[in-house]
Each structure stands twice: as structure tokens, then as C-alpha cells.
Amino acid sequence: MAEISKATLKRYPVYLKALRKLSEEGKKRVLSSELAEYVDIKSTTIRRDFSLIGQLGKQGYGYDVNELISIFAKELGEDYDEKLILIGVGRLGTAILNYNNWNHVAGEIVCAFDLKPEKRNSEPKVNVPVYHIDELEEKIPEGCEIAILCIPSGAQQIVDRLHKLGVKGIVNFTREHFVLPEGMIKSDVDVVSTIQELVFEVNSLNK
């Protein structure tokens, strides 16, 4: 399989989401041009993205929706049964834990860690065990490679501990700066930055 570029990789989840929706709507077969309109990405880009995984379509026919879904689902890790942990069960952390479209979309959040586990565990909406952050080394699930970081401070120390434990990917919701240890990957989800970016763009439109 050819090297898949960062840009292409970002689009795969978009395709999967769209295909699921189309499937729900009863669509069995889809053309790259239809999908293009749906997700607002040029059809030729879509075909090239797909071709990096394999020959997924048929000439003169298009793509089979459910086949594509199962291929992308597999590629994107739904079958890896990834074990995720979440650190910091505040409001945002709880919102993520409760996210309902969650199951088997990208593995499963197995447990969470917080400074006040008693308090968090008593909340009815928290549906996984919450351990004290001091127990991280002890309670982290075997083979856990991805952690979701929702703490307001102290990120660096946590990241270093996670690194020692073999965690390779961080989904970062903190706005704190930290140095990423060698060999780790992170992905920032920053609402404030997203809005700033949008404000800038909207104001550029106005000029």
C-alpha cells in the first residue's frame, strides 16, 4: 500500500461518515461524483484517495456503499477494538464519555482518571469506572495506545507518564503547551482556535 498523505488521511473519516449516512438513506451504490457533491470534495480527489487503499470501485459502475463502509471501518480502526482512556472527567470529559454515536466507531473508552474519582463516579452520567490519577500506572488497560486528555493543567507530567506506559497517541483537548515525547503523536481539538480561525476567515470575507 502506497504511503498515505496526511491530507488524505484527514478525509477518510469524512468519507466514512458520509457513506454511513448514505447507507441509512437506502443507497446501495454510489459514484465518486455523487459523493463529491455530498462531501464537497472534488471527485477526482476522492477517487485518488480511494485508490491508495486498493481498487475499491468498478469502472462503469461506481462503488458499492456497504462494501466501502466495511473497508473504511476496518482501515480506520473500528475493528481494532482500540482501548481508549480518558483523563480529566470535567464537563467536557463527561460530554465525551456520554457521546452516544460512540460505540464501535473508534474503539471504546474503557476507563477514566481524575483527581476526584469519588465525586465523578457518583455522577449518574459517567458510565465507565473513574480511578484516581495516581493509579494511572496500575489501572491503565493492557495494550492501551490512545488517551484523551481533558485536564485543565498539568498536561506535561501526564503526557510523560503516558509515554512511559506505551501510549502512542494523544487526543488533546487542553490548551496547555507540552512537549511531545519522541514517537508519540497528538491531535489537537481546540475550540477556541477553531473559532478564532473562523472569525478571521469571516472577517476576510467582509473585506
Next chain:
Amino acid sequence: MAEISKATLKRYPVYLKALRKLSEEGKKRVLSSELAEYVDIKSTTIRRDFSLIGQLGKQGYGYDVNELISIFAKELGEDYDEKLILIGVGRLGTAILNYNNWNHVAGEIVCAFDLKPEKRNSEPKVNVPVYHIDELEEKIPEGCEIAILCIPSGAQQIVDRLHKLGVKGIVNFTREHFVLPEGMIKSDVDVVSTIQELVFEVNSLNK
């Protein structure tokens, strides 16, 4: 001012965040090479990005931290005093409303809309007025250009109504598909996709 590329635009909030942190740490002056190490972006990319705004630095000296902060803050809309609205005051919506690093970082959330405003308003953590979604046309603040969408369904209809009201930018937290009306911009914040992407990358590392 030269056309600012999408890629550069995404980095501006990163710079601003880093500069604020450096300023807090007492730094008055910074080199592109120092900042490069801090944010893990090549120094030459940083200088190029900066140069699109103007000649912000001094040769042989570097950049004045506070000056940079005020320039970026202005560029990124902190002084525009952007009026934002939020639609869908569920768990995630509440988390966003309560985000404390919020004020004057990207305008201000002025009010929110929900299907059950009475219930939301009674929650102590919700600190802006919540109106019924039916009152959108009536209560939307004058000059509002950006809306944060946190509803689980019915996005298309809301987006179309917002478009009619002159809203130009959507920060989209829904996973629903909708067609973006001509002239609008959106920015997706999709936790599930982010994790999927990361799972894919981590699993690529393992091979």
C-alpha cells in the same frame, strides 16, 4: 496584504497561544528559532507566516513578544468583539459555555438556543440566557456572524435559518450531514473523526 493560505491561517492561533504562554513566563523577546522549537513548526515557516501580516520583527533582534500578541489578537478577531451564539445546550454545549479560558479570546457567546430553554436556564452552570429555538429570528443579536452548533439532529434546517439571518460561519459539532449554503463557511470539530484518524496513524506506526 498578500492572500493568506489556509495552511497558514490554521497556524495563527497556535502562535498566539504559544506567545501568550511565553509572555506569562516572563519572556519579552523571542526568536523565530525559539518559537519553532516551542510549537514544533520550522522557523522558516514561522517567518514566512509572520511576513504575510507585515514586518513584525527586527533583523538581528527577533520579535517583541507582547507586540506580536497584540498584533495576532487583533488579526484573530479578539478586538472585533464578535458576538457568538450557541445552539443546543446539552452536555457539550454546556461544557463550551463554561469554558473559562474563554473571555475575549474569540469574542463572546452572547446567548444560546435550545428546545428546552426552561430546563437549561435553571442549571446553575449556564451563564448566558437560553431562548427557545423558535425564537431564533427574534433574539439573535444584531450583527451576529458566527454560530456554534451542538445539536444532535436537525442541523440542515437550523443552518438554513441562520443563513437567512446573515450568519456566515458555523462551528460545527454535529456529526450530521448538511449542505452549506453559498457564502457560508464551516469548521468541523469532530471528536470521533479525530480519534479515528489517530487510531489509523498509531496503527500505521506499529507496522
Next chain:
DNA sequence: TGAAAAATGCTAATTAATTCACAAATATAG
């Protein structure tokens, strides 16, 4: 069954983004 129409997948061309390399400007040390 055979010819026309349709749609993929791939190569080549184009466009966008990053990085190099160095001239010009400033700071600093003697």
C-alpha cells in the same frame, strides 16, 4: 451479441505549501 455510454484508476500537469539560502538590517562587544 455488439456498440455506445459511463465511470474508475492512473499518469501527467498544475497548483499550493514548505524549505533553502542569502542579502539587508540590527545588535553587541571591543
Next chain:
DNA sequence: CTATATTTGTGAATTAATTAGCATTTTTCA
């Protein structure tokens, strides 16, 4: 005050990503 060491800002070169164009394969319809 002068010489040297720094560091920015920017054309030019490179690398990455997107898009166009078309050969090939499959479907469809007479």
C-alpha cells in the same frame, strides 16, 4: 566608532497535494 555576530524577510527551489485528461473496463440497451 568599527567590526563581527545575529536574525529577519524574501526570492528561488523543492516538495506535497490537487486536478485534469484519458485509457481501460464494465454496464446497458438495441
